[in-house]
Amino acid sequence: MKIGIVCYPTFGGSGVVATELGMALAHKGHEVHFITYNQPVRLDFLSSGLHFHQVQIQEYPLFQYQPYELALSSKMVDIVTKFKLEILHVHYAIPHAYAAYMAKQMLKEQGIDVKVVTTLHGTDITLVGSHPSYKKAVEFSINQSDAVTTVSNSLKNQTLASFSIKKDIHVIYNFIELEKYPDILHEECQRISIATEDERILTHISNFRPVKRTKDVIEIFYEVQKKLPSKLLLVGEGPDLIAARTRAKELGVFDNVLFLGNSVELEKILCYSDLFLLPSETESFGLAALEAMAAKTPVISSNSGGLPEVNVQGVTGFLSDVGNVKEMAENALYILEDKERLRQFKKNAWEHSRKFSIDAILPDYEKIYEDLDAQRDK
Numbered sequence: 001m002k003i004g005i006v007c008y009p010t011f012g013g014s015g016v017v018a019t020e021l022g023m024a025l026a027h028k029g030h031e032v033h034f035i036t037y038n039q040p041v042r043l044d045f046l047s048s049g050l051h052f053h054q055v056q057i058q059e060y061p062l063f064q065y066q067p068y069e070l071a072l073s074s075k076m077v078d079i080v081t082k083f084k085l086e087i088l089h090v091h092y093a094i095p096h097a098y099a100a101y102m103a104k105q106m107l108k109e110q111g112i113d114v115k116v117v118t119t120l121h122g123t124d125i126t127l128v129g130s131h132p133s134y135k136k137a138v139e140f141s142i143n144q145s146d147a148v149t150t151v152s153n154s155l156k157n158q159t160l161a162s163f164s165i166k167k168d169i170h171v172i173y174n175f176i177e178l179e180k181y182p183d184i185l186h187e188e189c190q191r192i193s194i195a196t197e198d199e200r201i202l203t204h205i206s207n208f209r210p211v212k213r214t215k216d217v218i219e220i221f222y223e224v225q226k227k228l229p230s231k232l233l234l235v236g237e238g239p240d241l242i243a244a245r246t247r248a249k250e251l252g253v254f255d256n257v258l259f260l261g262n263s264v265e266l267e268k269i270l271c272y273s274d275l276f277l278l279p280s281e282t283e284s285f286g287l288a289a290l291e292a293m294a295a296k297t298p299v300i301s302s303n304s305g306g307l308p309e310v311n312v313q314g315v316t317g318f319l320s321d322v323g324n325v326k327e328m329a330e331n332a333l334y335i336l337e338d339k340e341r342l343r344q345f346k347k348n349a350w351e352h353s354r355k356f357s358i359d360a361i362l363p364d365y366e367k368i369y370e371d372l373d374a375q376r377d378k
């Protein structure tokens, strides 16, 4: 099929899922067109059938805020018309679902019936979308989509609780490409370049937004390193990065925290890791936790949102109430202190991650596209 994908082209989970989905669809023979303001960070053009179209904004001194939705919907119309796209799959409701609705209406005038699929990713519902400034337009554009998906049952329930939704919502979990996480042993990761033999390595990857509670990450690490020699790897950038550095200095652990910035080599970093920390305030799914598990890294997380659908209590890691740093640190130590137990948790995490293989999940998206296409033929 001919599919347009609209997403944020950044390191955030929704952009990553959209990009990996597009690449996998192209690999299976679909023609995929990314329509966004920059080339998505994880997009590589090694597989054929992949195209990228940049949305350009016309700056004008009158505008305090540039009308991105307008430029995006115009670009969608151009690309759907030029390449005869059948599906527009938009990731993250704001403002993509709204722009897609506008594009759909414009295309209707030309006799073109493009089907719009909206995938809700989390903060577009839980934090931003529910804000009174956006709520009406978000609700409207979800209801106007031809199909709607969420990345967990938790997010589906939150969507139904926060908005008046008239559509069926399909739950399609985040996924991973298993081949990216080869079955390598720690020694092959040159772990020694980061930590000594007796040190444990804890890792956190995020965009350092307040929702990630990165100060909790530092505090959990502080408690762990008091009992067990360890290092903390922090991957990513964002508004709370400075606060995380400050907290690490206040607690006297700064020298054992490595700030690695944004990276496209997460598999390599996770390969070093013994434990992944994700104490988020809310997390619709927690793609970072799944990526960690695929790299044989157990997870200490909060129990908010969709995290219990990914991290299995006592099997792949542990879950605690948001902010319960003490319990998270105790659970981290429980896993890390005993080498055999750590080995078992790593194995469990790796095995559980197999359930979220892209090969198992991609057909769910294809089925939605095919069903919509069949409706058009009637």
Ligand code: GMT
Pocket (backbone or CB within 6 Å): 011, 012, 013, 014, 015, 017, 092, 121, 122, 123, 151, 174, 207, 209, 211, 282, 283, 284, 285, 286, 287, 288
């Ligand atoms: O976590 C973020 O802040 C990024 C955000 C995004 O939209 O880019 O991630 C959301 O979507 C991911 C992919 O579906 C989910 O795995 C994340 O859990 C979700 N983040 C939150 O709900 C906070």
